[in-house]
Amino acid sequence: MNDLSHQVFLSSAAAQTSAAVEIPYYQPVGNECALFELAYQRQLPLLIKGPTGCGKTRFVAHMAAKLARPLITVACHDDLTAADLVGRHLIGDGETLWSDGPLTRAVRQGGICYLDEIVEARKDTTVVLHPLTDDRRILPIERTGEELAAPKEFMLVVSYNPGYQNLLKNLKPSTRQRFLAIQFDYPNAELEQSILMKEAGIDLTLATRLVDIAQRFRQLKQHDLDEAASTRLLVYAANLIAAGCPVIEACAAALVEPLTDDLDTITALMEVVKLHFDSGKLSSKTP
Ligand SMILES: Nc1ncnc2c1ncn2[C@@H]1O[C@H](COP(=O)(O)OP(=O)(O)OP(=O)(O)O)[C@@H](O)[C@H]1O
Ligand SMILES: [Mg+2]
Numbered sequence: 001m002n003d004l005s006h007q008v009f010l011s012s013a014a015a016q017t018s019a020a021v022e023i024p025y026y027q028p029v030g031n032e033c034a035l036f037e038l039a040y041q042r043q044l045p046l047l048i049k050g051p052t053g054c055g056k057t058r059f060v061a062h063m064a065a066k067l068a069r070p071l072i073t074v075a076c077h078d079d080l081t082a083a084d085l086v087g088r089h090l091i092g093d094g095e096t097l098w099s100d101g102p103l104t105r106a107v108r109q110g111g112i113c114y115l116d117e118i119v120e121a122r123k124d125t126t127v128v129l130h131p132l133t134d135d136r137r138i139l140p141i142e143r144t145g146e147e148l149a150a151p152k153e154f155m156l157v158v159s160y161n162p163g164y165q166n167l168l169k170n171l172k173p174s175t176r177q178r179f180l181a182i183q184f185d186y187p188n189a190e191l192e193q194s195i196l197m198k199e200a201g202i203d204l205t206l207a208t209r210l211v212d213i214a215q216r217f218r219q220l221k222q223h224d225l226d227e228a229a230s231t232r233l234l235v236y237a238a239n240l241i242a243a244g245c246p247v248i249e250a251c252a253a254a255l256v257e258p259l260t261d262d263l264d265t266i267t268a269l270m271e272v273v274k275l276h277f278d279s280g281k282l283s284s285k286t287p
Helices: 032-041 056-066 082-086 102-109 123-133 189-200 204-219 231-242 247-256 263-277
Strands: 007-009 020-022 046-049 071-075 087-092 095-100 112-116 138-141 146-149 155-160 180-183
Touching: 032 046, 032 056, 032 180, 046 056, 056 071, 056 112, 056 155, 071 102, 082 087, 082 102, 082 123, 095 102, 102 112, 102 123, 102 138, 102 146, 123 138, 123 155, 189 204, 189 231, 204 231, 204 247, 204 263, 231 247, 247 263
Parallel strands: 046 155, 046 180, 071 112, 112 155
Antiparallel strands: 007 020, 087 095, 138 146
């Protein structure tokens, strides 16, 4: 691939007019694109697991654009109620009006509903997904008595980061087993380099060094760090450098400081950075 400049024309009724939509760039890492398409065709819901900044959200945005479906994203949190997802009555001007929540909107529009960090939502909230994610594919709206049948274009995608999880924050098996699941991780070195080159416009030499540093940091994860340096942080570092920031400063701000507050760990990580760049051969102004 890639679809960086590929355009798709929306033809669905929901899109009303034909509008050119750019497909967000996504570098496939395995068979995830094919699996997503099959899940969509067969009307199966999908769960994406993976560490922060590894491309989950980008992947869903890419696939939604590729399939020309509207994408409705909800960031889940522990105050999220079923009404926040499904909808509620609003009172205004002496009238009570029903207002669809994002899940209901997605079902009506035949869109892709993406529930990010699903484990954060309370269990009584996730139960509302059950009739929608088994073969019934219906959304009962208790408060209006309506029962919406999901059109074949509707798809539910949820994601979470298993690293943040504790025992209390796990999906019930009866929720979990309604989804196909894909495990994401950081891409291999070669793919990650090409992501940095595309996302920030840096050259291969710099991309290789940044990815090398991240890989070193990732080896330290079990020892000193809760979370490894993500592809997202690498893209930040690459962007800073592409904008003219000296490489060591860029790595400190984008790759080291976001990972930890522990001064000894920061010093150790900065040593790794300097080892990669102190040879001084790399210009700080990479195009
Ligand atoms: N495979 C990929 N192709 C293209 N860009 C990628 C890819 N993986 C990561 N990225 C880059 O990393 C950034 C972060 O990815 P994204 O926001 O999708 O992470 P995430 O897995 O959703 O993280 P979080 O769990 O924190 O929400 C993207 O904005 C993009 O620049
Ligand atoms: Mg995300």
